[in-house]
Amino acid sequence: MIDTHAHIYATEFDNDRDEVVQRARAAGIEHILLPNIDLESIEPMLATEAAYPEMCRSMMGLHPCYVDGDVEQTLKTIYSWFDKHNFIAVGEIGIDLYWDKTYRAEQEHAFITQLNWAKELNLPVVIHTRDSIEETLALLKGEQDGNLSGVFHCFGGNLDEAKAINDLGFHLGLGGVSTFKNSGMDKVIPELDLNWVILETDCPYLAPVPHRGKRNEPAYTELVLKRIADVRAMSKQQILDITTQNAKSLFRL
Template sequence: MQLTDSHAHLYSTQFEADRAEALARATAAGVRTILLPNIDHTSIEPMLALEAQAPTNCHAMMGLHPCSVTKDFEQQLYEVESWLSRRPFVGIGECGIDLYWDKSMLAEQQQALRIQLELARHHRQPIVLHTRNAFAETAALVQEAQDGTLRGVFHCFSGSLAEAEQAIALGFKLGIGGVVTFKNGGLDKVLPNIGLEHLLLETDCPYLAPVPYRGRRNEPAYLPLVLHRVAELLGQDPAAVAAATTANAAALFSL
């Protein structure tokens, strides 16, 4: 089986000591393609360095994470725009709204997302959405921007069936990660009602490691644990889920 990790921060400093080994472990586990969402101006250099080191496996995106949105976010988005005009990326992101840590920057996060949604439309690129404690706020802006060409993924989806259906109605995929393996993650009540054609697999490493590694550093080699739980919930063969989610990622990100 070949898998695509559609969201992995493998360039993170948490992998400084064993990044090459982590990449080798991923390949051994069948994870042949790893998509790298950007965070902010500080992550661009290490992200592109990893892509250069493993160009057949790792593919970079460009965007500004909502937790990195500050009062000067427009300056950071100028840099995002500059990079998008200089070379190809597989997507716009990671961007969105995060109201878990701090609600004081909501207006700035909303404006930063509006700009990045417009960049996704302009460059005809898929957009990767972060929606922690902010699904409704994010979906409202996607709805506002949707002109029939906008596409992407609600990354790290852990919402309700109604939210899943709303995301799909907007023309978006659902990124399923380690939360699907959590006892009280809630996705056991959602995924059996969702068609496989709407799903991508991801780790969001180094965060949200699946059971039995929960609480430790996550890495792409753990993606098969997500795969097998998704297959179990859908009542399908893991090989079929692997093939479908890999094909979904390839189509969405033009891999």
């Protein structure tokens, strides 16, 4: 399995990161992909990748929740990192209209800027959409010239949204939300095109059932895999093979 979205460099893991990685290995996790969020996360993320080079791979980007009035300078610094390190994706980028809409214009500017980096650098993008799938799709449509690929991470939308995302050539990242009873995903997952599905945790957030409300970790990817297999009436091995191949192909692992 590949956990395509994990913040194991976060302070929540400072006391037991080794054990977390060992549990991931024991659960059959082959790679853990690390999305960047802001300027402060770069150093711990790269240190985590350096500590577990055979498992962890980093991305570089500015998360929409960390966009502010100084976005131009921040983007300049983030972009400079692509010359210093080999990143597997531009991420985590996107639009977040859940917490605060103050910097919506700046979020949109940062998103489009980073989409253009992805085209220039020939890298996939990892997209965060909280209360913003429609808005994000509209912006992405304007930029998709056949040279953009990536994933809408933490997908919890409806079938029409899933189809619109796939039609633009983008994958769906399924994580803990897929296991929540009230998410409605038990109706959506059976209808998804599995060729566009990859697995993730978004740890330390959104732990799957039965750990909901607790700290999430990469080993729990298996619970997401099991949930998809159950609602699709397929074997875990079938889902594992398809989603792992999708992730390897998207991120060129």
